[in-house]
Amino acid sequence: MTALNQAHCEACRADAPLVSDEELAELLKQIPDWNIETRGDHMELEKVFAFKNFRHALAFTNAVGAAAEEEGHHPALLTEWGKVTVTWWSHEARGLHRNDFIMAARTDELAKTAEGRK
Numbered sequence: 001m002t003a004l005n006q007a008h009c010e011a012c013r014a015d016a017p018l019v020s021d022e023e024l025a026e027l028l029k030q031i032p033d034w035n036i037e038t039r040g041d042h043m044e045l046e047k048v049f050a051f052k053n054f055r056h057a058l059a060f061t062n063a064v065g066a067a068a069e070e071e072g073h074h075p076a077l078l079t080e081w082g083k084v085t086v087t088w089w090s091h092e093a094r095g096l097h098r099n100d101f102i103m104a105a106r107t108d109e110l111a112k113t114a115e116g117r118k
């Protein structure tokens with residue numbers, strides 16, 4: 001199986017398989033410091049990235065957005081002065097799919113080179 005940060009998303013489908021409990025435990029080990037948030041009937045992956053100011057936060061937001069467009073899989077992004085909250089979940093499948101872990105790993109890769117991290 002391809003490492004998460006080298007993998008690419010598959011097309012989002014309503015009948016796409018959500019990760020099993022066992023897969024969830026394994027996948028979470030590969031994306032340290034991401035939190036599982038249960039919202040309504042589904043789980044989401046969420047992590048807050050800290051920056052020195054709004055300009056750097058916005059630049060990171062745009063980098064994550066560009067990766068999402070590339071992969072056709074999109075996050076919720078809350079951009080504030082000094083921080084960006086990134087949330088991944090699969091809307092059509094209504095839960096956590098391997099795509100979400102791929103994009104969380106990709107988000108971490110982008111954060112490594114992002115300017116102005118705190």
Ligand SMILES: C[C@H](O)[C@H](O)[C@H]1CNC2=NC(N)=NC(=O)C2=N1
Nearest residue numbers: 012072073074089090091092093
């Ligand atoms: C038509 C389009 O590809 C789909 O609506 C995609 C867009 N991006 C998406 N992103 C996420 N996170 N979940 C989806 O189900 C999803 N579906």
